[in-house]
Amino acid sequence: MITLTSDFGLKDPYVAEMKGAILTINPNANIIDVTHGVEKFNIRMGAFMLASAAPYFPKGTVHLAVVDPGVGTQRRAILVQTKQGFFVGPDNGILVLAAQAQGIEHMYQLANPEFMLPNVSSTFHGRDVFAPAAAHLDMGVKPSEFGPEINDAATPEFSSVKRRNGSLIGEVLHVDDFGNVITNISQKEMAQAKTVNVKMQNISLNLTFSKTYAQAKPQEAIALIGSHGFLEIALNQANAAEKFYVKAGDEVEVTPA
Numbered sequence: 001m002i003t004l005t006s007d008f009g010l011k012d013p014y015v016a017e018m019k020g021a022i023l024t025i026n027p028n029a030n031i032i033d034v035t036h037g038v039e040k041f042n043i044r045m046g047a048f049m050l051a052s053a054a055p056y057f058p059k060g061t062v063h064l065a066v067v068d069p070g071v072g073t074q075r076r077a078i079l080v081q082t083k084q085g086f087f088v089g090p091d092n093g094i095l096v097l098a099a100q101a102q103g104i105e106h107m108y109q110l111a112n113p114e115f116m117l118p119n120v121s122s123t124f125h126g127r128d129v130f131a132p133a134a135a136h137l138d139m140g141v142k143p144s145e146f147g148p149e150i151n152d153a154a155t156p157e158f159s160s161v162k163r164r165n166g167s168l169i170g171e172v173l174h175v176d177d178f179g180n181v182i183t184n185i186s187q188k189e190m191a192q193a194k195t196v197n198v199k200m201q202n203i204s205l206n207l208t209f210s211k212t213y214a215q216a217k218p219q220e221a222i223a224l225i226g227s228h229g230f231l232e233i234a235l236n237q238a239n240a241a242e243k244f245y246v247k248a249g250d251e252v253e254v255t256p257a
Helices: 014-025 043-056 096-102 125-138 240-244
Strands: 002-006 031-035 062-066 077-082 086-090 104-109 162-164 167-175 181-186 195-200 203-210 221-225 230-235 251-256
Touching: 002 014, 002 043, 002 125, 014 031, 014 125, 031 043, 043 062, 043 096, 043 167, 062 125, 077 096, 077 125, 086 125, 096 104, 181 240, 181 251, 230 240
Parallel strands: 002 031, 002 062, 062 086, 203 221
Antiparallel strands: 077 086, 077 104, 162 167, 167 181, 167 251, 181 230, 195 203, 195 251, 221 230
8 A cells, every 4th residue: 555645736747647657667556645735845744644644554554755845956765664664755854753653663765776767857756756666665675675774864853842841842733724733742742731831932821631622611722632642732613823823833832730
Protein backbone atom coordinates (compact mmCIF):
# COMPACT_ATOMS: atom_id res chain seq x y z
CA MET A 1 0.00 0.00 0.00
CA ILE A 2 1.22 3.49 -0.89
CA THR A 3 -0.19 6.70 0.60
CA LEU A 4 0.14 10.15 -0.97
CA THR A 5 0.26 13.49 0.84
CA SER A 6 1.00 16.74 -1.01
CA ASP A 7 0.23 20.41 -1.54
CA PHE A 8 -0.51 19.83 -5.25
CA GLY A 9 -4.28 20.26 -5.07
CA LEU A 10 -6.53 18.57 -7.63
CA LYS A 11 -6.80 21.28 -10.31
CA ASP A 12 -3.52 20.37 -12.01
CA PRO A 13 -2.38 16.96 -13.33
CA TYR A 14 0.47 16.57 -10.81
CA VAL A 15 -1.21 13.97 -8.58
CA ALA A 16 -2.27 11.92 -11.59
CA GLU A 17 1.29 12.04 -12.95
CA MET A 18 2.66 10.64 -9.69
CA LYS A 19 0.08 7.88 -9.69
CA GLY A 20 0.86 7.10 -13.33
CA ALA A 21 4.56 6.81 -12.52
CA ILE A 22 3.80 4.44 -9.65
CA LEU A 23 1.40 2.26 -11.64
CA THR A 24 3.72 2.01 -14.63
CA ILE A 25 6.35 0.47 -12.37
CA ASN A 26 3.97 -1.39 -10.08
CA PRO A 27 0.59 -2.02 -11.77
CA ASN A 28 -0.77 -3.76 -8.68
CA ALA A 29 -0.06 -0.86 -6.33
CA ASN A 30 -2.85 0.09 -3.92
CA ILE A 31 -2.67 3.90 -3.76
CA ILE A 32 -4.47 5.83 -1.01
CA ASP A 33 -4.73 9.63 -0.95
CA VAL A 34 -4.22 11.11 2.50
CA THR A 35 -4.68 14.68 1.26
CA HIS A 36 -3.53 16.97 -1.54
CA GLY A 37 -5.01 20.00 0.19
CA VAL A 38 -1.97 20.94 2.26
CA GLU A 39 -1.47 24.71 2.10
CA LYS A 40 1.12 25.52 -0.56
CA PHE A 41 4.71 25.16 0.74
CA ASN A 42 3.44 24.55 4.31
CA ILE A 43 5.79 21.82 5.54
CA ARG A 44 4.43 22.00 9.09
CA MET A 45 0.89 21.32 7.92
CA GLY A 46 2.01 18.47 5.67
CA ALA A 47 3.94 16.92 8.55
CA PHE A 48 0.88 17.09 10.80
CA MET A 49 -1.41 15.53 8.19
CA LEU A 50 1.04 12.70 7.57
CA ALA A 51 1.66 12.06 11.27
CA SER A 52 -2.08 12.01 11.93
CA ALA A 53 -2.92 9.46 9.23
CA ALA A 54 0.12 7.16 9.21
CA PRO A 55 -0.62 5.20 12.42
CA TYR A 56 -3.84 3.82 10.96
CA PHE A 57 -2.28 2.09 7.94
CA PRO A 58 -1.06 -1.52 7.87
CA LYS A 59 2.49 -2.49 8.69
CA GLY A 60 4.73 -2.17 5.64
CA THR A 61 2.85 0.79 4.12
CA VAL A 62 4.94 3.20 2.04
CA HIS A 63 4.07 6.83 2.81
CA LEU A 64 5.00 9.30 0.06
CA ALA A 65 4.81 12.97 1.11
CA VAL A 66 5.68 15.93 -1.11
CA VAL A 67 5.60 19.50 0.15
CA ASP A 68 8.83 20.61 -1.41
CA PRO A 69 9.62 24.33 -1.77
CA GLY A 70 13.31 23.40 -2.11
CA VAL A 71 12.86 21.03 -5.08
CA GLY A 72 15.86 21.08 -7.40
CA THR A 73 18.23 22.55 -4.79
CA GLN A 74 20.82 20.76 -2.66
CA ARG A 75 18.17 19.42 -0.29
CA ARG A 76 18.27 15.63 -0.31
CA ALA A 77 15.65 13.10 -1.32
CA ILE A 78 15.35 10.51 1.44
CA LEU A 79 13.79 7.23 2.50
CA VAL A 80 13.09 6.56 6.17
CA GLN A 81 12.58 3.01 7.39
CA THR A 82 10.65 2.65 10.66
CA LYS A 83 9.43 -0.27 12.73
CA GLN A 84 6.07 -0.02 10.98
CA GLY A 85 6.77 1.06 7.41
CA PHE A 86 8.53 3.50 5.11
CA PHE A 87 8.47 7.24 4.44
CA VAL A 88 9.65 8.78 1.17
CA GLY A 89 10.03 12.50 0.45
CA PRO A 90 12.26 15.56 0.62
CA ASP A 91 14.66 16.05 3.51
CA ASN A 92 12.95 19.16 4.82
CA GLY A 93 11.20 17.88 7.94
CA ILE A 94 7.90 16.75 6.47
CA LEU A 95 8.57 13.09 7.34
CA VAL A 96 9.97 13.54 10.85
CA LEU A 97 6.86 13.70 13.07
CA ALA A 98 5.33 10.59 11.53
CA ALA A 99 8.58 8.63 11.31
CA GLN A 100 9.68 9.39 14.88
CA ALA A 101 6.32 8.19 16.21
CA GLN A 102 6.89 4.81 14.53
CA GLY A 103 10.50 4.42 15.66
CA ILE A 104 13.15 5.21 13.05
CA GLU A 105 15.45 2.27 12.20
CA HIS A 106 17.36 3.46 9.11
CA MET A 107 17.50 6.44 6.75
CA TYR A 108 18.84 6.48 3.21
CA GLN A 109 19.46 9.08 0.56
CA LEU A 110 17.65 8.39 -2.71
CA ALA A 111 20.63 8.41 -5.07
CA ASN A 112 20.38 5.30 -7.24
CA PRO A 113 19.18 6.34 -10.74
CA GLU A 114 17.98 2.77 -11.32
CA PHE A 115 14.97 3.60 -9.14
CA MET A 116 14.14 6.97 -10.74
CA LEU A 117 12.50 7.88 -14.03
CA PRO A 118 15.00 8.12 -16.93
CA ASN A 119 14.68 11.91 -17.22
CA VAL A 120 14.54 13.61 -13.82
CA SER A 121 13.01 17.08 -13.90
CA SER A 122 14.55 19.68 -11.61
CA THR A 123 11.06 20.88 -10.64
CA PHE A 124 9.05 17.67 -10.15
CA HIS A 125 10.82 15.14 -7.96
CA GLY A 126 7.42 13.94 -6.73
CA ARG A 127 6.88 12.24 -10.08
CA ASP A 128 10.45 11.48 -11.14
CA VAL A 129 12.19 10.51 -7.88
CA PHE A 130 9.75 9.90 -5.01
CA ALA A 131 6.96 8.08 -6.88
CA PRO A 132 9.33 5.54 -8.50
CA ALA A 133 11.04 4.96 -5.14
CA ALA A 134 7.69 4.30 -3.48
CA ALA A 135 6.66 1.92 -6.27
CA HIS A 136 9.89 -0.09 -6.04
CA LEU A 137 9.73 -0.20 -2.23
CA ASP A 138 6.20 -1.50 -2.43
CA MET A 139 7.44 -4.26 -4.74
CA GLY A 140 10.01 -5.39 -2.19
CA VAL A 141 13.24 -3.63 -3.18
CA LYS A 142 15.47 -3.38 -0.10
CA PRO A 143 15.84 0.16 1.30
CA SER A 144 19.64 -0.10 1.26
CA GLU A 145 19.59 -0.41 -2.54
CA PHE A 146 18.32 3.15 -3.01
CA GLY A 147 21.47 4.90 -1.83
CA PRO A 148 23.85 5.52 1.08
CA GLU A 149 22.65 5.36 4.66
CA ILE A 150 22.45 8.73 6.44
CA ASN A 151 21.92 9.77 10.06
CA ASP A 152 21.39 13.52 9.90
CA ALA A 153 17.97 14.13 8.36
CA ALA A 154 16.51 17.61 8.85
CA THR A 155 14.70 18.05 12.16
CA PRO A 156 12.44 21.13 12.15
CA GLU A 157 11.63 23.26 15.17
CA PHE A 158 8.01 22.16 15.13
CA SER A 159 9.03 18.60 16.01
CA SER A 160 10.64 19.51 19.34
CA VAL A 161 9.29 20.63 22.71
CA LYS A 162 11.50 22.34 25.29
CA ARG A 163 11.26 22.46 29.07
CA ARG A 164 11.76 25.68 31.02
CA ASN A 165 11.16 26.22 34.74
CA GLY A 166 8.62 23.45 34.96
CA SER A 167 6.80 24.49 31.79
CA LEU A 168 6.60 22.92 28.34
CA ILE A 169 7.48 25.27 25.50
CA GLY A 170 6.01 24.16 22.21
CA GLU A 171 4.19 25.70 19.29
CA VAL A 172 0.91 25.57 17.42
CA LEU A 173 1.26 22.71 14.98
CA HIS A 174 -2.07 23.10 13.21
CA VAL A 175 -5.45 24.84 13.41
CA ASP A 176 -8.21 22.58 12.14
CA ASP A 177 -11.47 23.57 10.47
CA PHE A 178 -13.22 23.73 13.83
CA GLY A 179 -10.70 26.30 15.07
CA ASN A 180 -9.13 23.88 17.54
CA VAL A 181 -5.56 24.91 18.35
CA ILE A 182 -3.45 21.76 18.04
CA THR A 183 -0.01 22.01 19.63
CA ASN A 184 3.08 19.86 19.13
CA ILE A 185 2.98 18.81 22.80
CA SER A 186 2.21 15.11 22.94
CA GLN A 187 0.22 13.14 25.47
CA LYS A 188 3.43 11.56 26.78
CA GLU A 189 4.78 15.00 27.69
CA MET A 190 1.74 16.03 29.67
CA ALA A 191 1.62 15.29 33.40
CA GLN A 192 -1.64 14.07 34.88
CA ALA A 193 -3.16 17.36 35.98
CA LYS A 194 -6.68 18.60 36.50
CA THR A 195 -5.85 22.07 35.22
CA VAL A 196 -3.15 23.66 33.06
CA ASN A 197 -1.91 27.20 32.64
CA VAL A 198 -1.54 28.09 28.96
CA LYS A 199 0.17 31.15 27.48
CA MET A 200 -0.33 31.98 23.79
CA GLN A 201 0.53 35.33 22.24
CA ASN A 202 -0.53 37.87 24.91
CA ILE A 203 -3.15 35.60 26.44
CA SER A 204 -2.85 33.60 29.65
CA LEU A 205 -5.48 30.95 30.38
CA ASN A 206 -6.14 28.62 33.27
CA LEU A 207 -7.95 25.68 31.71
CA THR A 208 -9.62 22.53 32.94
CA PHE A 209 -7.89 19.47 31.46
CA SER A 210 -10.63 17.21 30.14
CA LYS A 211 -11.29 14.21 27.92
CA THR A 212 -14.00 15.61 25.64
CA TYR A 213 -15.05 18.95 24.14
CA ALA A 214 -18.52 18.58 25.65
CA GLN A 215 -17.16 18.65 29.19
CA ALA A 216 -16.93 22.41 28.73
CA LYS A 217 -19.96 24.67 28.49
CA PRO A 218 -20.75 26.07 25.01
CA GLN A 219 -18.21 28.78 24.10
CA GLU A 220 -16.03 27.78 27.09
CA ALA A 221 -12.28 27.13 26.64
CA ILE A 222 -10.83 23.73 27.47
CA ALA A 223 -7.56 21.78 27.20
CA LEU A 224 -7.54 18.14 26.11
CA ILE A 225 -5.59 15.50 24.24
CA GLY A 226 -7.12 15.27 20.76
CA SER A 227 -7.63 12.23 18.59
CA HIS A 228 -4.09 12.44 17.19
CA GLY A 229 -2.36 12.45 20.57
CA PHE A 230 -1.49 16.16 20.80
CA LEU A 231 -2.56 18.77 23.34
CA GLU A 232 -5.38 20.96 22.00
CA ILE A 233 -6.78 24.27 23.18
CA ALA A 234 -10.41 24.40 22.13
CA LEU A 235 -13.76 26.11 22.63
CA ASN A 236 -16.83 23.92 22.89
CA GLN A 237 -18.83 24.60 19.70
CA ALA A 238 -16.76 27.67 18.80
CA ASN A 239 -13.48 28.72 17.16
CA ALA A 240 -10.59 28.99 19.63
CA ALA A 241 -8.04 30.18 17.07
CA GLU A 242 -10.20 33.14 16.10
CA LYS A 243 -11.05 34.09 19.66
CA PHE A 244 -7.46 33.98 20.87
CA TYR A 245 -5.88 35.27 17.62
CA VAL A 246 -3.65 32.20 17.34
CA LYS A 247 -2.12 30.73 14.19
CA ALA A 248 0.17 27.84 13.27
CA GLY A 249 3.75 28.49 14.36
CA ASP A 250 2.89 30.58 17.42
CA GLU A 251 4.67 29.67 20.65
CA VAL A 252 2.68 27.91 23.38
CA GLU A 253 3.76 27.64 27.01
CA VAL A 254 1.97 25.01 29.09
CA THR A 255 2.36 24.54 32.83
CA PRO A 256 0.52 21.70 34.59
CA ALA A 257 -1.15 23.20 37.64
